Amino acid sequence: MFTIDSRSRVPIYEQLMKKLQELIIRDVMKEDEQLPSVRALAQQLTINPNTIQKAYRELEREGYIYSIPGKGSFVSPVKNKIDKxxxxxxxxxxxxxxxxxxxxxxxxxxxxxxxxxxxxxxxxESGND
Amino acid sequence: MFTIDSRSRVPIYEQLMKKLQELIIRDVMKEDEQLPSVRALAQQLTINPNTIQKAYRELEREGYIYSIPGKGSFVSPVKNKIDKxxxxxxxxxxxxxxxxxxxxxxxxxxxxxxxxxxxxxxxxESGND
DNA sequence: TAACTGTATTATTTATATTAATACAGTTAG
DNA sequence: CTAACTGTATTAATATAAATAATACAGTTA
Structure with missing residues (x-):
């Protein structure tokens, strides 16, 4: 899905957040679309599931996504909440x-x-490190 | 000259900066007035001279004071530079x-x-921790 | 029940900020 | 020029905070 630079000074979870925010804001990922599970993504990127979870948690806190225990994490439908x-x-x-x-x-x-x-x-505009 | 709370979570050098800025902004210390030497103040407050120096260095960087090696540190005359x-x-x-x-x-x-x-x-207004 | 999902708690590691120890160099009075 | 003051630079030690990992728990679904 995307790549991570583990040598970067930018924390992994932040890199992740940025890329996901990008996908959501640009509507590449649509409303209520399911994100990869924390474990699946962790395995794919060869990083700890908790790191993914931290990114997801922050994204949820900021209103970009919502998570349902047992089901998965999804793109938040209310973009306005983000703005709010x-x-x-x-x-x-x-x-x-x-x-x-x-x-x-x-x-x-x-x-x-x-x-x-x-x-x-x-x-x-993106702007990475 | 003033008191320091070494138990505070606010770093000593920041406490120092704040108090000195206060004195300078309020014109309690006048232009070109000499500040206590790093060692004198360190001794008085029972803290390491380097901590004082760090505060002084920052204050100089921000334009509040100027220092002359061998002579001392003094209140910067150009307050506008601070604002600038x-x-x-x-x-x-x-x-x-x-x-x-x-x-x-x-x-x-x-x-x-x-x-x-x-x-x-x-x-x-002051506002300490 | 088995295999998936997210979550919470705690520990470990890593990075950063703060403070300290020490040595160096300029200034000035005697 | 020496002695006693001044600020400064380098480095090391310590404390604090951030990031990551290990592990166990709980909900969902086929």
Whole structure:
């Protein structure tokens, strides 16, 4: 299904997450499609099942997939939930950053101006290590 | 000069940095005023001189102080430089966060609206661990 | 029941961050 | 130039945290 670089400084489970997120976001894996089982994937990639499980657990926590004990793990149908959670996180980060900037005495208008100059990004970019 | 909590989970050198930043930002320590020497402060606080030095090194990197080998360490006169560097860092973070948010399809106006609702913070807050 | 599925707990290993020991080099007063 | 101060660089030891692995448990299905 994909390849893993065990020599990379990037943790295996993160590499896994990234690739799976990619597949899900790009709709290569459709809603409710079953993911390979933790053991199957572990065997295929020759890594410990727990590492797969960690990736799956994180992906579930972030709303990308859902798992049913005994049945399997599947692509989450509600993409909006992903956005919801992610947005919540990003909003907090945004507030923190902007808070710090404002603390430095930069007027709010300046911050807004900065954002206004930013371009709406193109979709579909990967960027691996 | 100040106290350190060696039982805290916050590293000693960070505690030190925070307190010194506080003194500098609040102008308790004036421009070009000499800081206690690494050894003097180390002795006073009963901690290793290298820990002090690490704090000083970081503070210098961030523009809060400057050090002259053989002479001592002093409060940096150009406060703007602090803001400059810090702003540069924050700006990058801001762009990253906003970039991610825009990537989720949130329109720019929404982001701006979010910022507009934020309050200009009060000055002078510490917040220790 | 057998062979699959995910999960939880704990231990082990590895990486990173923090602190310390020590030696070096510049500055200045006498 | 020496003595006593200053900051700095290198390296080692220690502490903390992160990543991975071993193992046992529990649900599902044919």
């Amino acid at each position: 959670e992610r947005m919540e996180m990003l909003r907090k980060e945004l507030e923190r950053i902007v808070g710090e900037i404002l603390y430095l005495g930069v007027p709010k208008d300046e911050v807004i101006k900065l954002i206004e100059t930013m371009e709406e990004p193109e979709r579909g | 560097e810090r702003m540069e860092m924050l700006r990058k973070e801001l762009e990253r966060i906003v970039g991610e948010i825009l990537y989720l399809g949130v329109p720019k106006d929404e982001v701006i609206k979010l910022i507009e609702t934020m309050e200009e913070p009060e000055r002078g």
